[in-house]
């Protein structure tokens with residue numbers, strides 16, 4: 049029953065002992081049938097049967113973005129545990145007490161109603177379990193993509209506007225205390241920013257690429273390309289560079305190897321009726337990500353570099369001016 053027919057990480061092997069009852073369901077995955085097996089303590093059977101109904105829409109959304117569940121022949125399972133959760137491959141540890149959010153805290157998930165642990169640990173079946181990094185210094189590939197998979201689920205299940213709100217809610221948990229990438233070859237993880245800042249970095253990259261068709265096609269192709277493999281973070285970055293035929297090396301360097309966010313510095317100067325925006329990046333050398341600004345009725349793309357630049361942006365109500373930092377995770381400083 050617990051035979052594993054795919055490669056597995058040692059940390060994904062576990063043993064659970066308890067007074068379990070078992071119930072099962074099936075999920076149609078393309079033309080295959082995926083077995084869903086649930087093991088909960090006997091007195092939780094009723095609540096679990098209702099609570100675990102949310103698994104299918106989660107799997108459906110993840111298959112939409114990342115293609116088929118990677119361990120189709122081994123099945124999908126949730127097993128009740130005394131601890132919060134862990135992405136054990138095709139046997140996810142579940143200890144969120146059958147509550148929404150994070151142990152019932154819904155502000156953690158921007159006021160939505162799904163079970164955070166089921167969603168997050170399920171995302172790891174693609175990002176972490178199927179695609180695993182060689183070194184935990186690169187753990188952003190597991191946690192960044194997995195935390196971003198939550199964002200995509202929210203977009204899939206609740207819509208784009210809710211997704212924007214959800215991903216911006218993740219900013220509360222970013223610390224900018226040290227780089228996301230740790231030290232290689234000495235079993236050293238980087239900052240816990242690998243989770244939420246990692247996710248916000250990917251959200252920013254989507255808007256930097258500015259082509260959703262390409263973005264979603266790339267995500268799915270990349271998940272398949274690296275399926276059931278061990279990779280380095282730099283393989284992921286090269287894949288994205290090659291796929292888009294653009295160079296995001298400096299972008300990743302800024303977000304992964306530096307603790308600080310790139311800071312957009314700007315001032316608005318009035319010349320008659322019109323405004324001129326003067327702007328630059330305070331960031332690592334060669335950081336040149338374009339950013340959207342909004343003048344109330346229109347988004348305008350500006351192309352800052354480390355040098356000050358100027359752009360005439362016409363006449364508008366100054367109170368309605370904003371930098372679209374809901375699309376780009378950056379620090380903003382009005383000079």
Ligand SMILES: [Zn+2]
Nearest residue numbers: 168172191194
């Ligand atoms: Zn995780």
